[in-house]
Amino acid sequence: MADTARRSEPRYGNRPTMKDVAARAGVGLKTVSRVVNGEAGVTPDTGRRVQEAIDALGFRRNDSARVLRKGRTASIGLVLEDLADPFYGPLNRAVEEVARAHGALLINGSSAEDPEREQELVLALCARRVDGLIVIPAGDDHRYLEPEIKAGVATVFVDRPAGRIDADAVLSDSRGGARAGTAHLIAHGHRRIGFIGDQPRIHTAIERLGGYRAAMADAGLVIHDDWVSLGPTAPRRVEEAVVAMLGAPDPVTAIFTGNNRVTVTVVRMLAAHDTPVALVGFDDIELADLLKPGVTVIAQDAATLGRTAAQQLFHRLDGAADEPVRVVLPTRLIARGSGEIRPPAAR
Amino acid sequence: MADTARRSEPRYGNRPTMKDVAARAGVGLKTVSRVVNGEAGVTPDTGRRVQEAIDALGFRRNDSARVLRKGRTASIGLVLEDLADPFYGPLNRAVEEVARAHGALLINGSSAEDPEREQELVLALCARRVDGLIVIPAGDDHRYLEPEIKAGVATVFVDRPAGRIDADAVLSDSRGGARAGTAHLIAHGHRRIGFIGDQPRIHTAIERLGGYRAAMADAGLVIHDDWVSLGPTAPRRVEEAVVAMLGAPDPVTAIFTGNNRVTVTVVRMLAAHDTPVALVGFDDIELADLLKPGVTVIAQDAATLGRTAAQQLFHRLDGAADEPVRVVLPTRLIARGSGEIRPPAAR
DNA sequence: CTGAAAGCGCTTACAG
DNA sequence: CTGAAAGCGCTTACAG
Numbered sequence A, B: 001m002a003d004t005a006r007r008s009e010p011r012y013g014n015r016p017t018m019k020d021v022a023a024r025a026g027v028g029l030k031t032v033s034r035v036v037n038g039e040a041g042v043t044p045d046t047g048r049r050v051q052e053a054i055d056a057l058g059f060r061r062n063d064s065a066r067v068l069r070k071g072r073t074a075s076i077g078l079v080l081e082d083l084a085d086p087f088y089g090p091l092n093r094a095v096e097e098v099a100r101a102h103g104a105l106l107i108n109g110s111s112a113e114d115p116e117r118e119q120e121l122v123l124a125l126c127a128r129r130v131d132g133l134i135v136i137p138a139g140d141d142h143r144y145l146e147p148e149i150k151a152g153v154a155t156v157f158v159d160r161p162a163g164r165i166d167a168d169a170v171l172s173d174s175r176g177g178a179r180a181g182t183a184h185l186i187a188h189g190h191r192r193i194g195f196i197g198d199q200p201r202i203h204t205a206i207e208r209l210g211g212y213r214a215a216m217a218d219a220g221l222v223i224h225d226d227w228v229s230l231g232p233t234a235p236r237r238v239e240e241a242v243v244a245m246l247g248a249p250d251p252v253t254a255i256f257t258g259n260n261r262v263t264v265t266v267v268r269m270l271a272a273h274d275t276p277v278a279l280v281g282f283d284d285i286e287l288a289d290l291l292k293p294g295v296t297v298i299a300q301d302a303a304t305l306g307r308t309a310a311q312q313l314f315h316r317l318d319g320a321a322d323e324p325v326r327v328v329l330p331t332r333l334i335a336r337g338s339g340e341i342r343p344p345a346a347r
Numbered sequence C, D: 001c002t003g004a005a006a007g008c009g010c011t012t013a014c015a016g
Helices: A018-025 A029-036 A044-057 A063-070 A088-101 A115-127 A143-150 A174-187 A203-218 A235-247 A260-271 A302-317 B018-025 B029-036 B044-057 B063-070 B088-101 B115-127 B143-150 B174-187 B203-218 B235-247 B260-271 B302-317
Strands: A075-080 A105-110 A132-135 A154-158 A168-172 A193-197 A228-230 A254-257 A278-282 A296-299 A326-329 A332-334 B075-080 B105-110 B132-135 B154-158 B168-172 B193-197 B228-230 B254-257 B278-282 B296-299 B326-329 B332-334
Touching: A018 A029, A018 A044, A029 A044, A063 B063, A075 A088, A075 A115, A088 A105, A088 A302, A088 B088, A088 B105, A105 A115, A105 B088, A115 A132, A115 A143, A132 A302, A143 A154, A154 A302, A168 A174, A168 A302, A174 A193, A174 A203, A174 A254, A174 A278, A174 A296, A174 A332, A193 A203, A193 A235, A193 A260, A203 A228, A228 A235, A235 A260, A254 A260, A260 A278, A302 A326, B018 B029, B018 B044, B029 B044, B075 B088, B075 B115, B088 B105, B088 B302, B105 B115, B115 B132, B115 B143, B132 B302, B143 B154, B154 B302, B168 B174, B168 B302, B174 B193, B174 B203, B174 B254, B174 B278, B174 B296, B174 B332, B193 B203, B193 B235, B193 B260, B203 B228, B228 B235, B235 B260, B254 B260, B260 B278, B302 B326
Parallel strands: A075 A105, A075 A132, A132 A154, A154 A168, A168 A326, A193 A228, A193 A254, A254 A278, A278 A296, B075 B105, B075 B132, B132 B154, B154 B168, B168 B326, B193 B228, B193 B254, B254 B278, B278 B296
Antiparallel strands: A105 B105, A296 A332, B296 B332
């Protein structure tokens, strides 16, 4: 903000430029450019003189300037919810690997699940003229991106679709996964099943709730209002939801949790609970197999999610201009014990 | 003369420039610049005309060009080992928050524990003229960075110090932590304690081994060669080390693990082992408290590590030119059960 | 094989 | 209050 009164600012730390190299080698600018970029058309002798000047001066090409002239920045932006969330780690890494394979750098940022911060970050990346953008949206209205997309910023949404605009999206089958997980609990004898999910603004939260509802309906089960809780994934809120569901006159005998953070909190609560409660959680979590009981989960493949999104992005960057696509990746139920606990009455 | 040559190669997707805005508003370039940057010295009426042209054209300032002229890119690079490793998540996020507070973007990359890839990545970031660099080094020789640092790229190493150059470093007290953890096992009656750590090229691996050795020496215990295993943290290698240590004629009764990945594999092995073996691991891991027994760990504060490093970086960027500093953050022993198991003979 | 000129999209320094 | 000129460090298009 207030970086007003800086001195005669050392520019890039007073680095030598091609001009300096040219002067020292006694050649023209273009010749230096040729040597730096390994282009043909330089005699070995001239090349050597230039190389010596480069080494002596410690010259390193300023890609920032190069990029301005070339029109592509060879960088992409990835906006996710929280860099610290272990779920996004493999996704982030997968995007990076694809970017790297295409010679692009990755600019990263967290929206902190705040739509305004998401927009601010996305537009900052557009101002930097990233070639493309991969966004895990926090908000549900992305019309602010329309002029950018029209101007040529390739954009792929991942994990959650864009809101109110039509854009590429790579998603996990949230609805199908939640439906399968809930059906799994029903198959093990449960009739009163709770659902604790993320905020209703978030697409996946609604989809997973839908899957839960569908499975209950499939089995002819009516859902009690008290069995459903959507909200922030902060431990506090989740704990209260668990207490309410288990403390009711007709308590739930099983819980389906909407994502990894919710699951972790619920596992912690259930470990301290006196009677066994069944649990199936969306997202796999580390060490879930070593708990007693192991945690049964609906696993999604975060790395494939990221890789697929990045590949689609570079596909667009290569000129693909067909209709926006929506890729939905399957989930996988991993039974480890917690989801196979039977309700008290049925034992 | 204007847009003739443009059509062949869409530059930044044919975005309007300040020149276009100036032409449309019928003003000079500098006036547009004033409006875009909220500078004073524009009559309300002129300002309005310019703003209308901006809106009509969908103009967004090209920060990439701005940055070239300004001499600072308002971006920093963070090179870590693996974006997917949950240990680095909080560190990454903490760096991002500090960068954000300073108006800088974060360019991220993984070295994959490969010194060559680290160098390649670091130099690519230097070529982009990031203002500063935070590096979790994979290699042990950073002399390749000397010309860059001399040229003005602020650099802070985190988690591990630089090799063969003098540079700022923010570290955890690996040696002290490992010493305390090993002493904890000794205090619980163990005499034969194994150490499974990372590759000896990695500074923290050596430091932690040193802490282990020191604690053993403090207690007058001699270390058997078979009790120490350093190498890649791949599950395969760690499993073999565990099998060897537990299968020896005089098997170890406790193990100290050198980092989170090693710990996870060892926990998995010990869960399947017939007799209880004590365990203290370096780095905290999620759900460690819910396992039976809970995993006793030496926790380091990854977020503080990242925050401190980033603050030091911006301190340098603000002009601090004093001697390189080395900050060492304390670790914390968290007893949860696995480290308090007594050896068979002592029970 | 080699290089001078123009230009990428902005900001700086200066003049009116 | 306003704008023309020069320049950031490179690449492009072209001429010698």
